[in-house]
Structures are given as C-alpha cells and as structure tokens.
Amino acid sequence: MPKSYSDQEKEYIIRRLKDEAMNCMSVYGIRRTTVDELVRRVRIPKGTFYLFYDSKEQLLFEALMEFHEKIETQLLQRVERMSGREPEVEAITDLLMDFFRQADEAPVIRLMNSGELEILARKLPQDELAAHFSEDAGMAETVIARLFPGMEGEAEKAAEQFGDAFRTVFAAMIYGHEGGMTGNTDSLRLLLRGLVLQLFELYDSRKTNRDAELK
Missing domain, CATH: 1.10.10.60 (Homeodomain-like)
Incomplete structure (x- = not known):
C-alpha cells in the first residue's frame, strides 16, 4: 500500500x-x-x-459476502435468544419468515434471478467459493443445534438434508418476482412451515429414541 x-x-x-x-x-x-x-x-x-x-469480481464478491454475513449474524442473534427453550413450530417459522423477507427486500438479491451471480462465480477462485459454501453448511448446522436441544451430534446430517430444501424455497421466492408473485407471504410461510414440521418430526424421532435408550 x-x-x-x-x-x-x-x-x-x-x-x-x-x-x-x-x-x-x-x-x-x-x-x-x-x-x-x-x-x-x-x-x-x-x-x-x-x-x-485484483479485480472487479473480487470486490463484488467481498461486498456480497459481507451483506450475507450481516443478515446471518442477525439470524444467529435471534436464534441464540431462543436457544435452551423447547422449540415451537410457529416461533421458528416466524424466525425464518423474517430472515427470508429481510433478504428478499435487499435489491441486490435480484441478481440471483438474473443469472449474473453465476457469471461472477465463474471468475472467482474455486477455493473461495468452496469456503463460502462450507460456511453456509456450518451456519445451518449451528442453527439446528441451537433450536433443537439434544440434536447437537446429529445437526450436521440434518443441515445437509434440509439445507438444500431451504435454499430451494429461497430460490422459488426470488424467481417468484419474475412471475409477478410479489408479496405472496402466505405461500412462502406455507413452504417454510412444512420444512419446519419435518424438522420437528426428525427431532421428535431422535428424542423418542434417546428416551428409549435411557430406560
């Protein structure tokens, strides 16, 4: 410098x-x-x-990742306030709805719908992208472990199973703007609540198995 x-x-x-x-x-x-x-x-x-x-792409990627980290930090702060309590379907659905809406309100998120994000990704070192996706998986694992007490040892598998599903819902929300489906929060909540219910099924199943092992 x-x-x-x-x-x-x-x-x-x-x-x-x-x-x-x-x-x-x-x-x-x-x-x-x-x-x-x-x-x-x-x-x-x-x-x-x-x-x-070194390049425009490096700056743009860093700016996007900083925004990504900001909203993830806000999510984790809310998760921490809920951790240690018995999980509730509606409370967790509300939490995810707020997270999705906050991301959706950012104009830059529309880039995901344009395909331009793929152009940026092609011009970046693959190790940087791999590190980002690894951090995403780790964040999902942390959220599940905090919200569902007793699943710490199984959070990694659950994060892998449900991570792609939540990303698919997010992509559907983004592409909905192209089809004029803006503001359709009822549909978004329905999708998120369905995934949350499946997480609860997994949680209840693991809890039942642990209780049986203790008897």
Whole structure:
C-alpha cells in the first residue's frame, strides 16, 4: 500500500468501495458495474483501486459476502435468544419468515434471478467459493443445534438434508418476482412451515429414541 494512505484512509476507501459496489450491483447488475464507475463514485484514481483489489469480481464478491454475513449474524442473534427453550413450530417459522423477507427486500438479491451471480462465480477462485459454501453448511448446522436441544451430534446430517430444501424455497421466492408473485407471504410461510414440521418430526424421532435408550 502506498505510504500516502494512512490506515484510517485505507479503511475508508475499502468501506466506500464495498458500499458503492452494492449500490452499483443493485442498479446496473454485475456485468455493467465497472471499475471506472466505482472509482468515479468513490473519487479515487483507477490505479488506487488495484492497490486494494485484483479485480472487479473480487470486490463484488467481498461486498456480497459481507451483506450475507450481516443478515446471518442477525439470524444467529435471534436464534441464540431462543436457544435452551423447547422449540415451537410457529416461533421458528416466524424466525425464518423474517430472515427470508429481510433478504428478499435487499435489491441486490435480484441478481440471483438474473443469472449474473453465476457469471461472477465463474471468475472467482474455486477455493473461495468452496469456503463460502462450507460456511453456509456450518451456519445451518449451528442453527439446528441451537433450536433443537439434544440434536447437537446429529445437526450436521440434518443441515445437509434440509439445507438444500431451504435454499430451494429461497430460490422459488426470488424467481417468484419474475412471475409477478410479489408479496405472496402466505405461500412462502406455507413452504417454510412444512420444512419446519419435518424438522420437528426428525427431532421428535431422535428424542423418542434417546428416551428409549435411557430406560
């Protein structure tokens, strides 16, 4: 990094680049978001951009992952407040509904419907993508273990079984905008509640088996 930038200035530039990356993706999409537009908005020389990022794709991916981590952190905070109590179908369904709605309200999420996210993924190192998907699986495992006491040892298997199902529901929500199915929260709740009920079936089955082993 050039000595002309203090640590505070570097932090400021990175923060501004990420903020404008999200704004540009929401307005232009990934293809039409350019380094020229980003540096114009942040008011830095183009050469300075490449002191911080090797490519436009690296910046866009980091900005998206930061947003992803933000809403996941908020979810986990709510999960922690519910942990230790006997799980309830409606309470967990409400929790997931809020999480899905929050993600859906972010304009950048529409990128998932455009196919542009796949373009970004093709230009990124595969190890970065693999690490992201591994973190996703770990988060699902943590949520299940916290919400369903006693399933800690089986949360990994449950996360694998239900993770893809929840991602499918999320994709259906995103693609619903293309078909004009906006604001159809009743359908979304029905799908989420069905998955939650199946989680409860698994939880009750494991609980019954453990109780039988203790007798």
